[in-house]
Amino acid sequence: xxxxxxxxxxxxLVVLGGLSGLVFLSRNIQQKKITPNLKLDSLKTAIVQSPTxxxxxxxxxxxxxxxxxxxxxxxxxxxxxxxxVRSIDLPILFPAGKIECSKLSINTDSWLKLEEASVNNSEGxxxxxxxxxxxxxxxxxETLVATLTCKAKNEGTFSISFDSQELAAYxxxxxxSVIKTASSASIKASTTTNPTMSYVTFTQTSISAGxxxxxxxxxxxxxxxxxxxxxxxxxxxxxxxxxxxxxxxELGYPNGYPFSYDNLVSSGLTGPIxxxxxxxxxxxxxxxxxxxxxxxxxxxPTMSYVTFTQTSISAGxxxxxxxxxxxxxxxxxxxxxxxx
Numbered sequence: 001x002x003x004x005x006x007x008x009x010x011x012x013l014v015v016l017g018g019l020s021g022l023v024f025l026s027r028n029i030q031q032k033k034i035t036p037n038l039k040l041d042s043l044k045t046a047i048v049q050s051p052t053x054x055x056x057x058x059x060x061x062x063x064x065x066x067x068x069x070x071x072x073x074x075x076x077x078x079x080x081x082x083x084x085v086r087s088i089d090l091p092i093l094f095p096a097g098k099i100e101c102s103k104l105s106i107n108t109d110s111w112l113k114l115e116e117a118s119v120n121n122s123e124g125x126x127x128x129x130x131x132x133x134x135x136x137x138x139x140x141x142e143t144l145v146a147t148l149t150c151k152a153k154n155e156g157t158f159s160i161s162f163d164s165q166e167l168a169a170y171x172x173x174x175x176x177s178v179i180k181t182a183s184s185a186s187i188k189a190s191t192t193t194n195p196t197m198s199y200v201t202f203t204q205t206s207i208s209a210g211x212x213x214x215x216x217x218x219x220x221x222x223x224x225x226x227x228x229x230x231x232x233x234x235x236x237x238x239x240x241x242x243x244x245x246x247x248x249x250e251l252g253y254p255n256g257y258p259f260s261y262d263n264l265v266s267s268g269l270t271g272p273i274x275x276x277x278x279x280x281x282x283x284x285x286x287x288x289x290x291x292x293x294x295x296x297x298x299x300x301p302t303m304s305y306v307t308f309t310q311t312s313i314s315a316g317x318x319x320x321x322x323x324x325x326x327x328x329x330x331x332x333x334x335x336x337x338x339x340x
Contacts (some may be wrong), residue, residue, distance in 0.1 A: 047168040050176035054081040055064040059185035070282040083178035084138040087131040091163035098125030101150035152189030195222035195279035195286035214256025219245040219279035229275040
């Protein structure tokens, strides 16, 4: 009986030992399968550039003054030049702990999402993969790819850039990436910002039938502007204190936002149109600035001013006559000496 007991125990030890060996062997095989992959990842090199590469990828704007804790956005754009862009691997680097990004939004009007955009703040990296729209044949003109939204956590000047080890754009010929240059953006963050309007202007201050004037503006130290446009004293529908970009280029109008005479008049607008911009850094508002466009041949023409630079002169002196009319295409003048 005692011998039988020892025999059973011995058999159990053999079986358990065999199972332990199998488990160890299995783990060892798995480790050998995994290890080469890890080594390959660690040896990843930079993307090969196509010999005909000419595309540029960049941030717009390429520099920005922001307040600590205030949200800001950077557009990622690609300019193919002589290349065709059919897909982009888009890796973005930012200083972890100093810049915190909330989202990377793909411009789905121009691109398909090949991989969902993601943001990893602990690593300081955002990435996405996009492809051209079906049937488009590829992108050949400067195009918005995505918008990165972030905020600065500390004071200082920081760089947001593209990861050269992974950044690539392809034309479908398998000759390498067509990106020739990739430019970074500089972010200057401070605890106190004074948002100001650098300028607000119409390219033409008065227009007639068939003409178009372009509204341009730019704010510094701001993350947005607010605009109100009035026709005379009446606020124009859709332009009542609306949130706007800090400049016309960010809005997607590098030549300025178009104001067409024919479209404005057909909408019932007449006379002067004034647009006022107020810059904002977070909740802090700066001093407003405005510009006025006059629709000629509409409304009641008025003289803004008529003046002599000197109201009295004597021998050897000269006075200069100045005048300006609004809502007019000409003026008529009568000069009298006394009653004559």
